[in-house]
Amino acid sequence: MSGQNDFWRLSCFDELPSTSDYCLNACRSGSAVAGMAVLARNQTRGRGSRGRNWLDGGQGLALSAVLDAAQAGPDVLGGWPFVASLGFYDGLLRAVPAALGHLMIKWPNDILLDGRKMAGILIEREGEHVLIGMGANLASAPDQNVLERQVACLAQCGAVPDVAIVARHVLDGLAWWHAQWRQKGFAAVRTAWLEKAHPLGTPLVVQGGTTYEKGLFAGLAEDGRLLLDTEGGMKTIATGDILLMEKGA
Numbered sequence: 403m404s405g406q407n408d409f410w411r412l413s414c415f416d417e418l419p420s421t422s423d424y425c426l427n428a429c430r431s432g433s434a435v436a437g438m439a440v441l442a443r444n445q446t447r448g449r450g451s452r453g454r455n456w457l458d459g460g461q462g463l464a465l466s467a468v469l470d471a472a473q474a475g476p477d478v479l480g481g482w483p484f485v486a487s488l489g490f491y492d493g494l495l496r497a498v499p500a501a502l503g504h505l506m507i508k509w510p511n512d513i514l515l516d517g518r519k520m521a522g523i524l525i526e527r528e529g530e531h532v533l534i535g536m537g538a539n540l541a542s543a544p545d546q547n548v549l550e551r552q553v554a555c556l557a558q559c560g561a562v563p564d565v566a567i568v569a570r571h572v573l574d575g576l577a578w579w580h581a582q583w584r585q586k587g588f589a590a591v592r593t594a595w596l597e598k599a600h601p602l603g604t605p606l607v608v609q610g611g612t613t614y615e616k617g618l619f620a621g622l623a624e625d626g627r628l629l630l631d632t633e634g635g636m637k638t639i640a641t642g643d644i645l646l647m648e649k650g651a
Contacts, residue, residue: 410439410467410573414566418442420449421466422524422535429468429528436470436531441569448537449524461541462555463521465569467576471532473584480510480626481588484595486523486534487511489579491598493572494521494538500560507599509619509628509644513538517646518554536572540565592622600646606630610642
């Protein structure tokens with residue numbers, strides 16, 4: 403993945419309300435270009451998926467990147483979460499190699515460490531651009547009593563380099579997987595994602611609005627939708643919150 407950082411123009415800030423909002427405003431003002439990336443050492447109003455707030459435990463990664471929506475892979479439907487999660491996963495692993503065997507992707511783009519959420523991705527479309535916001539607990543994790551779920555930080559696996567170094571590793575990974583998508587199509591991305599995600603047969607619960615489906619992870623459809631083997635037959639899931647269950651639960 404060497405040389406990928408030549409594509410990015412990374413700006414580092416001591417503090418921002420939200421790196422995604424910064425990029426969003428740049429897109430709306432016409433000043434954003436593909437390859438723009440923004441890092442904040444402190445983010446005060448980070449945004450997560452489905453309107454949630456992203457809580458930072460301190461000394462975490464708050465990084466957003468801008469890509470050209472027209473330069474997506476040939477199979478654009480559903481591809482961005484998988485490209486982004488692969489790049490994020492690889493970048494975190496390059497930053498802390500001892501995390502190998504501890505990191506896992508949860509459909510479609512959360513990063514878990516030993517089964518606990520460590521990092522998340524927010525993907526937004528604004529005009530001709532796609533914005534990818536990435537947040538990770540590096541040195542510490544937020545209070546899990548506040549979040550009401552178990553969380554982890556990358557430092558549990560070893561010393562974490564400066565956040566700017568982590569950001570460049572992540573951007574390297576994102577550029578590399580974006581190029582793979584464009585050159586080889588979504589099938590190559592899908593195969594790699596399955597190798598780094600929860601194994602086939604993992605018990606899952608999918609929640610979203612009035613949806614509640616329980617079953618076993620059966621892989622990905624060709625467009626990236628989740629396949630869930632339920633008592634009522636195979637279900638194809640386009641969106642929802644995923645809970646990993648203990649086997650036998």
